[in-house]
Amino acid sequence: MFRPLDPLLHSELRLAVVSLLAGVESADFTFIKEQTRATAGNLSVQIDKLAQAGYIAVTKGYKGKKPQTLCRITPAGIEAFRDYLEALKSYIPTSMR
Amino acid sequence: MENKTLDSLESIEIIQRMITATHDKFKRSGGTLLLAGGYATLFFAALVTLLSHLTTAHSIYYLWWGIPVAVAVAAFIVFRRESRRTPQVRTFIDRCVGYVWLTVGSVAVLYPLVGFIHPAANFMVVPTEALLMGTGAILTGLIIRFPPITAGGIVALILGFAMFLFDDWYLYLFMAMIVFAIIIPGHILNYKGKCSDR
Numbered sequence: 001m002f003r004p005l006d007p008l009l010h011s012e013l014r015l016a017v018v019s020l021l022a023g024v025e026s027a028d029f030t031f032i033k034e035q036t037r038a039t040a041g042n043l044s045v046q047i048d049k050l051a052q053a054g055y056i057a058v059t060k061g062y063k064g065k066k067p068q069t070l071c072r073i074t075p076a077g078i079e080a081f082r083d084y085l086e087a088l089k090s091y092i093p094t095s096m097r
Numbered sequence: 098m099e100n101k102t103l104d105s106l107e108s109i110e111i112i113q114r115m116i117t118a119t120h121d122k123f124k125r126s127g128g129t130l131l132l133a134g135g136y137a138t139l140f141f142a143a144l145v146t147l148l149s150h151l152t153t154a155h156s157i158y159y160l161w162w163g164i165p166v167a168v169a170v171a172a173f174i175v176f177r178r179e180s181r182r183t184p185q186v187r188t189f190i191d192r193c194v195g196y197v198w199l200t201v202g203s204v205a206v207l208y209p210l211v212g213f214i215h216p217a218a219n220f221m222v223v224p225t226e227a228l229l230m231g232t233g234a235i236l237t238g239l240i241i242r243f244p245p246i247t248a249g250g251i252v253a254l255i256l257g258f259a260m261f262l263f264d265d266w267y268l269y270l271f272m273a274m275i276v277f278a279i280i281i282p283g284h285i286l287n288y289k290g291k292c293s294d295r
Contacts, residue, residue: 010103011103012103012107012111015108015111015112016114019115019116020116020119022116023115023116023118023188024119024186024187024188025189025192026186027185027187028185028186030185031185031186035118036115063180063181064181068185085112088105092106
């Protein structure tokens with residue numbers, strides 16, 4: 001029986017952002033951009049969507065004189081990521097688990 | 098990377114890649130900090146050793162207080178430079194290592210103050226500092242899973258205990274401890290950091 005996958009996470013870039021943030025305490029926009037190799041515009045839009053859903057928290061500030069955007073996964077984001085992984089298991093053939 | 102929907106195997110591949118990206122990231126600042134602190138400590142230890150051969154004045158031992166000052170200045174410069182140069186990411190491992198060294202560093206700075214109250218304790222300050230550094234290094238090596246730092250910490254503990262037994266040689270043993278426990282692992286960590294950046 002296939003479990004439904006969270007449509008917000010079931011997209012290449014948003015899943016990459018959440019997976020990345022699940023492994024760290026916080027990461028800045030530039031680090032996420034480097035790791036995902038996404039364009040700044042697209043990444044910014046997807047980060048906004050994740051933030052609106054409450055999956056990540058975004059803090060805008062300054063590092064010296066340069067603006068800095070710090071992202072952090074929220075407890076709701078961790079829960080959603082965990083549910084996504086559980087649901088994903090139902091799509092993988094038993095022999096591959 | 099785009100915004101396309103995925104099949105299950107692609108999802109797993111992305112999750113795996115992103116988690117690996119954070120786990121395998123050796124921080125170059127870690128190695129640079131070890132080197133800056135290590136060479137600063139070695140400089141003051143060598144200075145005290147040299148002066149101890151030239152004079153019998155006890156005031157030369159106040160030079161040990163140059164070490165925490167030099168390490169604090171080095172840490173400030175390294176963190177400032179790294180935060181400007183590289184994108185910022187803070188992991189749970191960074192936080193654990195930070196707490197280990199905050200604890201070890203606080204005890205290392207406070208312990209010599211005991212010598213002002215009980216002068217007899219002065220004899221034990223340098224070996225005890227070596228044991229503290231060794232403990233911090235072993236914990237750091239285990240947390241970041243980096244055997245050269247763990248091995249360096251074990252060497253520091255052995256040399257720290259040896260200082261109690263061979264007290265005529267304690268300054269030389271302390272300098273050897275700095276080289277094996279801090280400077281060599283620092284160079285190896287920097288080398289690994291450069292390799293992981295490529």
